[in-house]
Amino acid sequence: MPEGLTKEKPGSLVVILHGAGGSAAGMAASMREWIPECYVVCAPKSSGQIWSDSDVAKVKKIVLHLLASLPIDKTKIHVVGYSNGG
Numbered sequence: 001m002p003e004g005l006t007k008e009k010p011g012s013l014v015v016i017l018h019g020a021g022g023s024a025a026g027m028a029a030s031m032r033e034w035i036p037e038c039y040v041v042c043a044p045k046s047s048g049q050i051w052s053d054s055d056v057a058k059v060k061k062i063v064l065h066l067l068a069s070l071p072i073d074k075t076k077i078h079v080v081g082y083s084n085g086g
Helices: 024-030 032-037 053-069
Strands: 011-017 039-042 072-081
Touching: 011 024, 011 053, 024 032, 032 039, 039 053, 053 072
Parallel strands: 011 039, 011 072
Antiparallel strands: none
16 A cells, blocks of 8 residues: 555556465565555455456455555556456
């Protein structure tokens, strides 16, 4: 989470989804350098080895919660992933 975000200076949101058998912690660590550039990094974990439809629905709920809770520019939302998370 970047420091100093406000309504006047909102951040961007990047959601990164791990690949099949990957880890959320590994994905979050891969984006660590983006945080000082005002990116809020969200790296959720699937409920199993791969992403299911219900997992994706939960990710959408997480994004909606973050948008309602944090000063994020709604025009700067990015989703990236690898393998099954892509």
